[in-house]
Amino acid sequence: MxxxxxxxxxxxxxxxxxxxxxxxxxxxxxxxxxxxxxxxxxxxxxxxxTRIGPHNGARVVARAWADPEFRRRLLRNATAAIAELGFEGSQGEHMTVLENTPEVHNMVVCTLCSCYPWPTLGLPPVWYKAPSYRSRAVADPRGVLAEFGVRLPDDVEVRVWDSSAEMRYLVLPARPPGTDGMDEAALAGLVTRDAMIGVDIVRAPGTERDG
Amino acid sequence: MSGRGRDLPLDLLPALPRDAEGPVFAAPWEAQAFAMAVELNARGAFTWKEWSEALGREIAAGTARDGGDDGSRYYEHWLAALERLVTEKRLTSGPELATRKAAWKAAAEATPHGEPIQLDAAARAAQHPPDC
Structure with missing residues (x-):
C-alpha cells in the first residue's frame, strides 16, 4: 500500500x-x-x-450657497477660491466647478482611470473606479442617474464631464428649497459626496429620496 | 500572474478606518501602494500625467484581458502600474523587485504565527541579485 x-x-x-x-x-x-x-x-x-474627505467639498458648496461673492469667485477660478478655505494640494490643482441649474445637471466621470479632486472629495468610491460607471456615465447618463435614485425632468440637460490629469471637476449642486434659515455648517451637513460628483441631488432635511 | 489577489486574505489584515460613505481602501496594501505613488510624484520621480497614463494603460490592459470588473481590482492595476513606472524610471529593476518579493515570502513563511514579519539585513543582502 x-x-x-x-x-x-x-x-x-x-x-x-x-x-x-x-x-x-x-x-x-x-x-x-x-x-x-x-x-x-x-x-x-x-x-x-481622516482629514481629507467629502466634508471639505461640502464646506465649499455651503459657502457658495451662502456667499454670492464667493460663488462668483468659485465659478471663475475654482482652484483659488477653494484654496481660500484651505483645501489645496495633490490632485486639487486645475479645479473647475460646474454649477447645476434648473436647466443643466452636471455629472463627472473619468473614463481613462479615476481622476478625482482629492482635497475636496477624498479618495474616489469603488463605483467611480468601476469600468461600468466609466463607460455608462457617458453612454447612458440618465440611466446611471436613475440607478442612483435621481430622476430629472426631461427638459433638464445632462452634461457629462470627463476628468483628466489636467482637469478635475466639482459639481455645485442646487441649493434645496426651504433652507433659507440655515447657516453654513448646517447647509454643509446636507451636501453628499455623490451630489458633488453629480449623481445625487441635495435634499432639504426631512425630504425623502424619490425612486 | 492571472488570478493574483483573488484569494487575498482580507480577514487576516487589520481593517483600516473607513469613512461614513464606504471603504476607501479594501486592504492596507492598497493604501500603501497609493501612498507610494503620491510620494514618488511629490518627490519628482514622475509627473502626475505620467502616472495617470501608466495607470490608464494597466486598467485598459486588465479590462482587455479579463473583461470588465466592478472596480475591486483597481489597486491591482495601480500596483502593476507602479512597478512598471519605477522600473521604467530605473528607480529599481524587475529582477531586484522579484528577488525582494521572494525574500519577503521566505520571511513570511519563516515567521511564527502572530509575530510581525521582518526582513533582516542579512537575508536582504543574501537575496540581492549579483549584478544590480
Missing part, C-alpha cells in the same frame, strides 16, 4: 498575499534607496483616511 502519510500543504490563505509581497518589496527597496520615507507614506495615508 502506498504511504498515506503525506503532509498536505494546506491551501488556506498564504501568510502574505501576492500584492502584499509586491508592495513590501517596493516599499523596502525604495526606502533603502532613499526614494520614499515610510513616515511620509504613513502621513499620506492618514491624511486621506
Amino acid at each position: 502506498a504511504d498515506d502519510h503525506h503532509h498536505h500543504h494546506h491551501h488556506d490563505a498564504p501568510r502574505l498575499a501576492d500584492p502584499e509581497l509586491r508592495v513590501r518589496a517596493l516599499e523596502s527597496l525604495l526606502t533603502e534607496k532613499g526614494l520614499v520615507d515610510p513616515a511620509a507614506l504613513d502621513a499620506i495615508i492618514d491624511v486621506y483616511e
Whole structure:
C-alpha cells in the first residue's frame, strides 16, 4: 500500500498575499534607496483616511450657497477660491466647478482611470473606479442617474464631464428649497459626496429620496 | 500572474478606518501602494500625467484581458502600474523587485504565527541579485 502519510500543504490563505509581497518589496527597496520615507507614506495615508474627505467639498458648496461673492469667485477660478478655505494640494490643482441649474445637471466621470479632486472629495468610491460607471456615465447618463435614485425632468440637460490629469471637476449642486434659515455648517451637513460628483441631488432635511 | 489577489486574505489584515460613505481602501496594501505613488510624484520621480497614463494603460490592459470588473481590482492595476513606472524610471529593476518579493515570502513563511514579519539585513543582502 502506498504511504498515506503525506503532509498536505494546506491551501488556506498564504501568510502574505501576492500584492502584499509586491508592495513590501517596493516599499523596502525604495526606502533603502532613499526614494520614499515610510513616515511620509504613513502621513499620506492618514491624511486621506481622516482629514481629507467629502466634508471639505461640502464646506465649499455651503459657502457658495451662502456667499454670492464667493460663488462668483468659485465659478471663475475654482482652484483659488477653494484654496481660500484651505483645501489645496495633490490632485486639487486645475479645479473647475460646474454649477447645476434648473436647466443643466452636471455629472463627472473619468473614463481613462479615476481622476478625482482629492482635497475636496477624498479618495474616489469603488463605483467611480468601476469600468461600468466609466463607460455608462457617458453612454447612458440618465440611466446611471436613475440607478442612483435621481430622476430629472426631461427638459433638464445632462452634461457629462470627463476628468483628466489636467482637469478635475466639482459639481455645485442646487441649493434645496426651504433652507433659507440655515447657516453654513448646517447647509454643509446636507451636501453628499455623490451630489458633488453629480449623481445625487441635495435634499432639504426631512425630504425623502424619490425612486 | 492571472488570478493574483483573488484569494487575498482580507480577514487576516487589520481593517483600516473607513469613512461614513464606504471603504476607501479594501486592504492596507492598497493604501500603501497609493501612498507610494503620491510620494514618488511629490518627490519628482514622475509627473502626475505620467502616472495617470501608466495607470490608464494597466486598467485598459486588465479590462482587455479579463473583461470588465466592478472596480475591486483597481489597486491591482495601480500596483502593476507602479512597478512598471519605477522600473521604467530605473528607480529599481524587475529582477531586484522579484528577488525582494521572494525574500519577503521566505520571511513570511519563516515567521511564527502572530509575530510581525521582518526582513533582516542579512537575508536582504543574501537575496540581492549579483549584478544590480
